[in-house]
Amino acid sequence: MQPTQRRIANAIRALAMDAVETANSGHPGMPMGMADAATALFTRYLKFDPADPYWPDRDRFILSAGHGSMLIYALLYLTGYERPTIEDIKNFRQLGSPCAGHPENFELAGVEVTTGPLGQGLAMAVGMAIAERHLNAIYGDDLVDHRTYVIAGDGDLMEGVNHEAVGLAGNLKLGRLIILWDDNRITIDGSTDLSRNEDVVARHAACGWHTVECDGLDSGKVSKAIEQAIADERPSLIRCRTIIGYGAPNKQGTAATHGAALGKEEVEAARAELGLDPVEFTIPDDVLSAWQAAGQRGGKDRAAWQQRLEASGKGEELIERIAGKVDDAWLKPYLDKLLGELKPVATRKASEMALGAINAAIPATIGGSADLTGSNNTKTKGQDPLTAENYGGRYIYYGIREFGMAAAMNGMALHGGVIPYGGTFLVFTDYARPAIRLSALQRARVIYVMTHDSIGLGEDGPTHQPIEHLQSLRMIPGLETYRPADAVETAECWALALANDGPTVLALSRQNLAPVRTEAAVENLCARGAYRLRPAQAARKVILIATGSEVEIAVAVRDQLEARGIGADVVSMPSTDRFDAQDPAYRENILPDVSNREILRVSIEAGTTIGWERYTGLHGLRIGIDRFGVSSPAEDAYAFFGLTPDRITSRIVEMLQKKDRT
Secondary structure, X not given: OOOOHHHHHHHHHHHHHHHHHHHOOOOOHHHHHHHHHHHHHHHHHOOOOOOOOOOOOOOEEEEOOHHHOHHHHHHHHHHOOOOOOHHHHHOOOOOOOOOOOOOOOOOOOOOOOOOOOOOHHHHHHXXXXXXXXXXXXXXXXXXXXOOEEEEEEHHHHHOHHHHHHHHHHHHHOOOOEEEEEEEOOEEOOEEHHHOOOOOHHHHHHHOOOEEEEEEOOOHHHHHHHHHHHHHOOOOEEEEEEOOOOOOOOOOOOOHHHOOOOOOHHHHHHHHHXXXXXXXXXXXXXXXXXXXXXXXXXXXXXXXXXXXHHHHHOOHHHHHHHHHOOOOOOOHHXXXXXXXOOOXXXXXXXXXXXXXXXXXXXXXXXXXXXXXXXXXXOOOOOOOOEOEOOEOOXXXXXXXXXXXXXHHHHHHHHHHOOOEXXXXXXXXXXXXXXXXHHHHHHHOOOOEEEEEOOOHHHOOOOOOOOOOOHHHHHHOOOOOEEEOOOOHHHHHHHHHHHHHOOOOEEEEOOOOEEOOOOXXXXXXXXXXXXXXXXXXXXXXXXXXXXXXXXXXXXXHHHHHHHHHOOOEEEEEEOOOHHHHHOOOHHHHHHHOOOOOOOOOEEEEEOXXXXXOOHHHHOOOOEEEOOOOOOOOOOHHHHHHHOOOOHHHHHHHHHHHHHHHXXX
16 A cells, blocks of 8 residues: 555655754754645656756756755655765765755755755746746757746745846746745744735735645645646746644744754654654655655656657757857957957957857857846847747846846756856946855856946946955855956957856956957967966066956056066956966966065056955055045046056056165
8 A cells, every 4th residue: 555645755754853863953844844745746746857867858846945955855865866875864964975954956966956045046946947948949848848846935035036036037927937935934033923024925926926825734735736836827836834843743833943953852752743663764665665656757758758859850959058068169250350350349348249259159148137238238139038928039138136137047057058148237246146156156157247347437436336346256266257358358258158167257347448469369368367468578577467457557557667678577367266277387487486576566456456465475566446436437537546557657666666775
């Protein structure tokens, strides 16, 4: 006889209690409360195959409430994924275990995205749903026809990014997106009444969502709600009324089950309450068999899909798109043409020019902007909007939703088949930063087109002028940050961003910049991170290190120094990370040993000077801005802060003279 759905669900509760108790760390309450809803989803509806966890047409499942990570770990183990093993689960939250404190997509197949920062899992699910609809528009129902399911908690729906994501999904009518809301009415501080009085369901309905409510502790009623959601053309919110920590007789329904182990006595009481095996980490054979059978449901669907793929004539193309394969064949002809018609141009405009070639050559790119399309220059000729009426479009109007845009792009990238890029002002990376950090942590190939990168944006003033932003972005591990100096460097940086298997920030100017690269190179020089743009003619006494719009200033300073008989190299450094990754011989060639005080190193960047001592040394000169900006035309702002060739040359000469006297 088959075990009941409740007995099957209780396997999740048992593993969650035992793992958290053994680790003495974690969140048992959510997995225990949502076990029945998750059982309904995984045993009846979710399309997946543990034997091929990266099958492109699988449904995507996202545990947005990542603090309840034992829910997904239990589900993966029970349904037959290779990992986690029961030993992995016994080592929950321990060093070396793939069962990390929060689900991490790089640790386990079946964990689609990294969650834990609340709200972002749901927002990434919106991006996954966008990617599915876009690919469906291209390849049709036979090859792309899946849904995105999310389990989200009260905290997910409180976070500001949820409002952005819900609005975007409703506007795009993403009917393949289904959210199961764990409405247990408890947060760490206590009842949600302490902090919320909004009608969450009505808010979603107002944004164009289908909504339905059910008893989240009854898998049959959850199933009916899921069927209603599947039948509706709108994105769906299923309100699952649950009890946090369900089954723990003395603590269920309270914050005591939220972020701490239940305690030995309560675990034993819960075992008795739920009729569980008294031995920890033990699942009855009939229950485990039922779960494994559920995990095998998708095998037939996958095999049928594989046959359709092979018969379609599009199989190789789709698989290559999902794998993210691109090349830079567009780059050389584009640069050859560009070098024949050089003129001053803002790097934001140079980015648009490069994108014209990129979007024509690489159909996987999908652009967008957070309501700054005309300023970010992210839309190219012939790029139709992606809308509810045209999912085949390749440009998304995200609205004023920087965080939501960045999170959605993470989801799109991790879904596979698309390469998202999106724009806003560099200063507004502050709005998007949590998602940018997750881009890096997850190795999501997202390209952030961040324009208006300095005081060069002019009259909008200190609120819009980045100061600390470039260095703070450079500090994020795994995030490649580029600040190109002209149109040639911009194209090279775009090629590197597309080749990168992780996220990239392109920091681009509002103001026109003079061409500094005027001849073809045998390699992508920006790939080195830094290179000698102009060598010294006289005996070298100075090395000028500059980025972006300040490179042309450095070239002018070099010319003034050479006129005085002072030899100066100009080093363009579009990427500090890439330069740091070069071999020691190359780095020594570009920046000879900093202990050699015969050479003065000078950094020039219209931002904070903090961090540049890494390249100038303690005895070098760091020219930048260590305060907020000013509201004025760009030229006046540069003069005010001393970022002009004359002022910089004077400071360098003065410093050289002091060195000579000592």
